[in-house]
Amino acid sequence: MVKIRIIPCLDVKDGRVVKGINFLNLIDAGDPVEQAKHYSDNGADEICFLDISASLENRDTMVNVVRKTANEVFIPLTVGGGISSIENIKALLKAGADKVSINSAAIKNPNIIKEASEYFGNQCIVVAVDAKKHKNDWFVYSHGGTKKTDLLALNWIEKVQNLGAGEILLTSMDKDGTKSGFDNELLSKVSEFLKIPLIASGGVGNLDHFYDGVIKGKADALLAASVFHFNEISIKEVKTYLKEKNINIRD
Amino acid sequence: MKKITIVDYGSGNVLSAQKSFIKIAKANDIDAEVLISKKLNDVKDSTHIVLPGQGAFSTCMNGLKKTDGLIDELNEFALIKKRPFLGICVGMQMLANTSEENGVHDGLGWIDGQIKLLHGHNLKLPHMGWNLAIPTSSKYNNLIATKNDYYFVHSYYFNCADRDNILAETKYGTNFASIVGKENIYGVQFHPEKSSSQGLNLLKEFIRI
Numbered sequence: 001m002v003k004i005r006i007i008p009c010l011d012v013k014d015g016r017v018v019k020g021i022n023f024l025n026l027i028d029a030g031d032p033v034e035q036a037k038h039y040s041d042n043g044a045d046e047i048c049f050l051d052i053s054a055s056l057e058n059r060d061t062m063v064n065v066v067r068k069t070a071n072e073v074f075i076p077l078t079v080g081g082g083i084s085s086i087e088n089i090k091a092l093l094k095a096g097a098d099k100v101s102i103n104s105a106a107i108k109n110p111n112i113i114k115e116a117s118e119y120f121g122n123q124c125i126v127v128a129v130d131a132k133k134h135k136n137d138w139f140v141y142s143h144g145g146t147k148k149t150d151l152l153a154l155n156w157i158e159k160v161q162n163l164g165a166g167e168i169l170l171t172s173m174d175k176d177g178t179k180s181g182f183d184n185e186l187l188s189k190v191s192e193f194l195k196i197p198l199i200a201s202g203g204v205g206n207l208d209h210f211y212d213g214v215i216k217g218k219a220d221a222l223l224a225a226s227v228f229h230f231n232e233i234s235i236k237e238v239k240t241y242l243k244e245k246n247i248n249i250r251d
Numbered sequence: 252m253k254k255i256t257i258v259d260y261g262s263g264n265v266l267s268a269q270k271s272f273i274k275i276a277k278a279n280d281i282d283a284e285v286l287i288s289k290k291l292n293d294v295k296d297s298t299h300i301v302l303p304g305q306g307a308f309s310t311c312m313n314g315l316k317k318t319d320g321l322i323d324e325l326n327e328f329a330l331i332k333k334r335p336f337l338g339i340c341v342g343m344q345m346l347a348n349t350s351e352e353n354g355v356h357d358g359l360g361w362i363d364g365q366i367k368l369l370h371g372h373n374l375k376l377p378h379m380g381w382n383l384a385i386p387t388s389s390k391y392n393n394l395i396a397t398k399n400d401y402y403f404v405h406s407y408y409f410n411c412a413d414r415d416n417i418l419a420e421t422k423y424g425t426n427f428a429s430i431v432g433k434e435n436i437y438g439v440q441f442h443p444e445k446s447s448s449q450g451l452n453l454l455k456e457f458i459r460i
Contacts, residue, residue, distance in 0.1 A: 002380040002423055003400065040447065045381055070267050074274075076402055076445050096266045098404075098445060121306030123377045123404040166377060197379050220375065250381040250400045 003250045004214055004242065005045035005221035006235055007078075007199065008228045010035055013052045015061035023231035032065050036073045039228070043235045044075060045250055048101075048169075048223060051081030052144070059088070063095045070096025080128055080169070089116055093124060101126035101169050104142040107149060107156075110163055117164030126199075127165040129157055131186060132173040138186055145173050157190055168194065169223065171201040179205025179227075187217030199223050207233060207241045214247055253283040253458055256297040258342075260289055260314035260321070265303050268339065271444040272301075275455045283458060294324045298334060299458055304341025308350040308366060308407070311341045312358065322359070329361060333435045335460040343431065343438030344409055352407050362433045363412035369405075371424020376406040384419040384429040384441065392418045394430060394437060394456050399449040401429070401441035409440065435460075 011019035016030040021038060028034055036047045047069075051062045059082055066079060079092050080101030089100050106113050106127055117125045130145045131138040131153035138153035157168055170190060172183030182200045191198060200219035204210060204227055213219045227233045243249045253276070257268050269285050276283035286293055294300065302325075304311045315322055329336040338346050347358045350366035358366070369378055385398040395418075408427035411417050419430035421440070431438045437457065443450035 002378055002382045002403070005380050067266070071270050071274075074267070074271055074445060074451060075447050076404075076442075093264050094266065096264055096270070098264055098267070119306075123305070123379065123406075167379065195375055196377070197375055220380065 001248055002220075003045070003248045004219075005199075006043070006210075006238055006249075007046045007048050007221055007223040008039045008044050008235065009048040009050055009201070009223050009225045011050050011052050011225070012062065012065060015065050018052065019225060019229065021229050021231075023229075033068045033072050036069050036077070039235065040073045040075050043239055043250075046076040046078060046221070047073065048078045048080065051079065053082065063091050066092055066095040066097050078126055080126070084112075086112070086116060086119060089120060093120060099124045099126050099167070101128040103128040103130065104144075106160060107140065107142045107151065110159065113160055113163040113165055117166065122164045122166035122196075125165055126167045126169050127157075127160040128169040128171065129153060129160075130171045130173055133186070141173060145171075153186070154189060158193060161194065161196055165196060167197045167199060169199040169201060172203060175203025176201075178203050181205065181209040182213040182217050182219070182222075184212055184216035187213065187219055191218035197221060207238060210238050210242060211245055211247065214242070253281060253298045254293075254296055255283055255285045255299045255301065255458060256293045257285070257287045257301045257303060258289060258294070258315075258321075258325070259287045260311070260318065262303050262305050262311055262314060262341070264305065268301060268303055268444040271451055271454055272458065275451045276458065279455055281455075281458060289318045289321060291320055291324045294321070294328055297328065299460075300325065300328055300334070300336045302336070302338045302342035302345065304339065304343070304345060306341065308341060308344055308352040308358075309354070309356045311345060312356060315345070325359070329436050335457060336436045337457050338436075338438035339444070340405060340440060340442060343440055344407060346431065346436065346438045347409055350407065361436050362409075362416050362431055362438065364416070364431075365410045366407045367410045369408050369424055369427065374424040377404055378406065378423045379404050381446075382421050382423060382441075384421050386419045387417050392430075392432065393460055394432070394439070394453050395419060401439075401443065401446040401450060403429075403441045405440060409438065
């Protein structure tokens with residue numbers, strides 16, 4: 001059966017890594033290609049770049065970053081952040097990205113999911129959802145988690161699945177940065193009805209959290225940033241640990 | 252000198268395939284030119300052809316048909332000259348007779364079989380991620396000698412009419428053909444260009460044929 005994927009996520013601003021590996025003497029620690037290569041060499045199953053550039057012009061530099069990465073890194077690459085049109089998607093895929101993740105643009109215009117998945121195939125359209133709990137319900141946030149919407153996360157995820165999303169990248173804003181584990185309650189609720197793969201994101205702090213994300217959250221892939229960047233846990237350790245616990249993992 | 256042409260008919264990420272061939276040729280001192288092209292002359296002159304494919308089957312077939320004479324030239328290359336040909340993902344599926352994706356559509360018909368939807372209890376689609384390809388026979392299987400993990404992204408699979416054409420199988424809901432082969436024609440359901448060192452190794456074996 002298909003294996004659980006471990007995905008490191010790098011924040012890239014104006015073509016440079018701003019949240020990435022902090023523990024190695026990389027020749028150029030700001031170089032996204034070098035960082036992606038390091039993770040690929042160390043067992044990452046996929047790489048995720050999140051473009052946090054503020055201006056539109058600087059988003060073009062992401063296309064160049066992707067092109068350079070495709071020269072060196074031969075595992076799947078997902079690019080997210082600020083993607084708002086079919087043209088954006090086309091440019092990134094053409095440069096060597098395998099998937100794009102859409103967030104705010106889909107909230108503004110859900111039809112972009114349908115259009116993009118029909119045009120490029122749903123396998124390359126990831127919908128990223130940032131969710132936060134209010135009383136008993138999770139709400140969707142847009143614009144990098146800064147704006148609350150009226151959308152209920154569970155309804156929204158079901159809707160984007162129906163519109164043709166190929167995968168869901170679900171970040172818990174309650175858990176993000178806390179190192180207290182994934183929001184397995186939210187993940188498992190989504191897993192109950194989801195027919196496409198689910199990537200868990202936000203909150204991982206130790207090896208058990210990865211395990212719980214699979215067993216309790218029923219996620220298909222686990223995304224993490226800071227625990228990897230600060231070498232608190234290596235990808236190899238995660239994989240060895242999960243394997244010992246009989247989770248299906250790629251060596 | 253090898254001339255490897257990756258057929259360019261508007262299918263998604265073909266750059267990665269080109270980069271991976273360039274990388275392995277360089278690493279193994281293989282003198283090779285790697286093109287992304289739909290020019291009939293390039294197809295004619297090639298020593299190896301790679302047919303990529305992403306998205307819907309019918310969109311891919313229509314993309315091939317859009318260039319006048321391209322399919323004829325590919326037929327000539329693979330069936331008459333019998334030079335090494337590799338289909339990747341939907342490029343592999345196009346080797347079949349027909350596909351059931353969004354209606355029934357004709358493929359190239361080079362390897363007998365139908366493209367069908369993967370099925371199984373609570374099976375998530377697409378089948379996305381790393382999975383094991385296990386060789387089924389050692390017969391003319393130049394591409395993989397041992398079982399290995401490769402990166403898959405697909406919802407449909409190649410249901411081979413002749414089991415002899417299955418070179419490796421993978422389990423997802425059901426066992427399906429992850430590598431097919433018939434004489435000089437090969438197809439892989441996964442993405443070797445996205446499958447790390449083992450994927451590059453497979454591409455190396457292909458250009459060595």
